[in-house]
Amino acid sequence: MMKINDINRINGINKGYQQQVDYRKESKQASKKDEVQISQAAQEMLESSRAENTERAEHVKALKQAVQSGTYHVEAGKLAERLLPFFKQ
Template sequence: MRINEPNRTGMINSYNQSNKAQSAKGRTPMGKDEVNISSEALEMLKQVEDPQSPARREKVSSLKQQVEEGTYKVPSEKIAEKFLAFWRKR
């Protein structure tokens, strides 16, 4: 078995030369970044309450108080519904 084959370096050199030739001639200018928001996402944004609204602040303070007192109970049925809805979409 030969360790130093004479053709081995020739193959590597030809590979490197072909990569250099391809990268030199095929330069294309980069385009601009673009973000598209779907109509579904825009609809969801409309449904979200304003974080500064009094109703939202009251709801958050009520939930905080329940959590601190230990009286907040997570409805397992609603969690299961959300999981199912998520996995059905995929």
């Protein structure tokens, strides 16, 4: 029969286990520190894209108003030129 009464052994095991747990917590915290850096060129592209989107939105708004008021005119020749490549396929 084997008796385990040595408290110092158990405390040593608990300390080792606690060190493992602490190490894992530190690893998880370290991995949560991701960073993203956007270059100056990418920022300029984003700003120009936003400007284009506002210009396009204004153009679409003007077209919608023209359609609703009945003043929008479709040029049949231009429409046919754009559709012709699709029918040739």
